[in-house]
Amino acid sequence: MTAKVNRQWCLATRPVGAIAESNFNWKQELVPSLEEGQILVRNIYLSLDPTNRGWLDERGNYLPPVGIGEVMRGVGIGVVEQSRNAKFPEGTFVQGLLGWQDYAISNGTDGTNLSELPKDPSVPLAAYLGLFGFIGITAYFGLLDIGKPKVGETLVVSGAAGAVGSLVGQIGKIKGCRVVGIAGSEEKCRWLKDELGFDAAINYKTESVLESLQQHCPNGIDVYFENVGGEILDAVLSLINLRARIALCGLISQYNAIKPVPGPHNLINLVYKRAKLEGFLSLDYFDRAQEALADLGEWYAQGKIQYRVDMIEGLENAPSAINKLFDGTNQGKLIIKVSEE
Amino acid sequence: MTAKVNRQWCLATRPVGAIAESNFNWKQELVPSLEEGQILVRNIYLSLDPTNRGWLDERGNYLPPVGIGEVMRGVGIGVVEQSRNAKFPEGTFVQGLLGWQDYAISNGTDGTNLSELPKDPSVPLAAYLGLFGFIGITAYFGLLDIGKPKVGETLVVSGAAGAVGSLVGQIGKIKGCRVVGIAGSEEKCRWLKDELGFDAAINYKTESVLESLQQHCPNGIDVYFENVGGEILDAVLSLINLRARIALCGLISQYNAIKPVPGPHNLINLVYKRAKLEGFLSLDYFDRAQEALADLGEWYAQGKIQYRVDMIEGLENAPSAINKLFDGTNQGKLIIKVSEE
Numbered sequence: 001m002t003a004k005v006n007r008q009w010c011l012a013t014r015p016v017g018a019i020a021e022s023n024f025n026w027k028q029e030l031v032p033s034l035e036e037g038q039i040l041v042r043n044i045y046l047s048l049d050p051t052n053r054g055w056l057d058e059r060g061n062y063l064p065p066v067g068i069g070e071v072m073r074g075v076g077i078g079v080v081e082q083s084r085n086a087k088f089p090e091g092t093f094v095q096g097l098l099g100w101q102d103y104a105i106s107n108g109t110d111g112t113n114l115s116e117l118p119k120d121p122s123v124p125l126a127a128y129l130g131l132f133g134f135i136g137i138t139a140y141f142g143l144l145d146i147g148k149p150k151v152g153e154t155l156v157v158s159g160a161a162g163a164v165g166s167l168v169g170q171i172g173k174i175k176g177c178r179v180v181g182i183a184g185s186e187e188k189c190r191w192l193k194d195e196l197g198f199d200a201a202i203n204y205k206t207e208s209v210l211e212s213l214q215q216h217c218p219n220g221i222d223v224y225f226e227n228v229g230g231e232i233l234d235a236v237l238s239l240i241n242l243r244a245r246i247a248l249c250g251l252i253s254q255y256n257a258i259k260p261v262p263g264p265h266n267l268i269n270l271v272y273k274r275a276k277l278e279g280f281l282s283l284d285y286f287d288r289a290q291e292a293l294a295d296l297g298e299w300y301a302q303g304k305i306q307y308r309v310d311m312i313e314g315l316e317n318a319p320s321a322i323n324k325l326f327d328g329t330n331q332g333k334l335i336i337k338v339s340e341e
Numbered sequence: 342m343t344a345k346v347n348r349q350w351c352l353a354t355r356p357v358g359a360i361a362e363s364n365f366n367w368k369q370e371l372v373p374s375l376e377e378g379q380i381l382v383r384n385i386y387l388s389l390d391p392t393n394r395g396w397l398d399e400r401g402n403y404l405p406p407v408g409i410g411e412v413m414r415g416v417g418i419g420v421v422e423q424s425r426n427a428k429f430p431e432g433t434f435v436q437g438l439l440g441w442q443d444y445a446i447s448n449g450t451d452g453t454n455l456s457e458l459p460k461d462p463s464v465p466l467a468a469y470l471g472l473f474g475f476i477g478i479t480a481y482f483g484l485l486d487i488g489k490p491k492v493g494e495t496l497v498v499s500g501a502a503g504a505v506g507s508l509v510g511q512i513g514k515i516k517g518c519r520v521v522g523i524a525g526s527e528e529k530c531r532w533l534k535d536e537l538g539f540d541a542a543i544n545y546k547t548e549s550v551l552e553s554l555q556q557h558c559p560n561g562i563d564v565y566f567e568n569v570g571g572e573i574l575d576a577v578l579s580l581i582n583l584r585a586r587i588a589l590c591g592l593i594s595q596y597n598a599i600k601p602v603p604g605p606h607n608l609i610n611l612v613y614k615r616a617k618l619e620g621f622l623s624l625d626y627f628d629r630a631q632e633a634l635a636d637l638g639e640w641y642a643q644g645k646i647q648y649r650v651d652m653i654e655g656l657e658n659a660p661s662a663i664n665k666l667f668d669g670t671n672q673g674k675l676i677i678k679v680s681e682e
Contacts, residue, residue, distance in 0.1 A: 054609075054613075061612075062612070250609075250612060263605045265601035265603060265604060266604075267589070268402075268570075268592050268595065271590065271591060271592075271620035272403040275619075276617055277619075278616075278619075279610075279614065279615050279616055
């Protein structure tokens, strides 16, 4: 057996504003021999997500921050190449917090949170980082469990062309809502309307979001799925209906902020409209994942849901690629291909 | 019968910032004869509440704005002095939107929303504008239905010495919570701790709210009853626990603002903590009022709830008195005494 080299992106300094490659050190080390109970996972796909940015801040978010010197945390999919653990034999495909590296060593019960992936030849492996993974779970439960849309209601989604947002809008259509998406380019807006069946799409970079929402939501807004924050949240709050539900998934407009960003000016509308703003995380729904995956699988098979992946080749590109999430140049679920399946 | 004079405060101009007496015209007119179906109510007590401020803004709040030239809207208690309506015989005590005036004429089904008050000699009439009225209902359902406190949890209340806040904290103690109040003077803080049994009270005018909350909420914050907004909401959001509930009753710090006031900087904590911020109005609970009033009555009789009223004599003082709510100089439920019982 030849020695394997493990290339790793390790946190060097905490970003101030946008992530820079200089925030990481590129290390190469030999993969050590396994101890009893351990497995060696060769990483294949690495998921890049807005929430990763919060893991780099000193205060962390819902997870503690990545420590200086540690391998950058990331959800990935890999295959077990060596095993001294009967639960994960060689050749098993797994998902977990494998990190920004070529190889991860785990005992199956540590912080990598490993789970075995089902063997379904009809599902592309990378889809477990998207439609059939935590992205699908986020969209499904965030919309249905927090947003609780009813037939005929108006649903607005920000970050609508993103991995989560594009699913939310399509699920909203399946559930009988009028769906209005907010995205950052004409191409994205066309995709939402022409391909995904959104009733309307607003380009927040060229339109007044408030005026366009007024135009496209003549009956007000009943459900808002929030990925962005800032002025968009303000505009939506001014148009919510009685007992509106705002599912707070993320506030990507703030993640790179250097100074604290003020919240919306008209929170008081939550009182006037007896409305709620509720945060959630997909990980709280992992025990109900099968509900989501069964529906999503059926809708996908019926052609009711489309999904796109923005695949970037090469672990070395992770620190630069992640900024595509923040400048809006990604076209679908952003994934790094680390090695061949 | 001698002609009765009806003195009225009518809206002249919309306030910019704090309410000024010059925003109203003081009119005196003769009370007209009743038509069939009408009653004449002599106003006795007039409730002054933070929400009145929103009724003066051009956009209104949950009610349409008071029109220029119209009698200022206000909840009051009065007695039927003349009746041509069998449902409301002379001598009946009623509550409703009687307005800032000596006399109101109603047909019992119009916008005054009249309801007959129970005849209970043990209850002071003014209490129906407080503990046994919409103030009690607001505190009771806002805390129990939205905040859902559990035994041993930490409840924080802003505007804690106000009419609603002081009840919220006491109900929180009855329900077994650690209760921390935020108020605007040493006297109020002493009252909360020494008389009402709050576990701690923070004077936001002299203390760092964030540091004091950290000190007094060593286990974090599970329920927050919000009357104020601004920096206090920001401080609370930074200390909320997993699945915290924020009952949004009001944001009095903003009602007199001339420019839009930014919201909290750390709404994202609602995601990290899977927490919710939910607005409510007492009027949604009027059909369940008896639940609240039965419990409040029992607790009051048992000496578990105290309540204070700040009674101002004279309708002529309404426009100046209402500002006591905004500068914090009121000492309990603010009520104008319009005439003798």
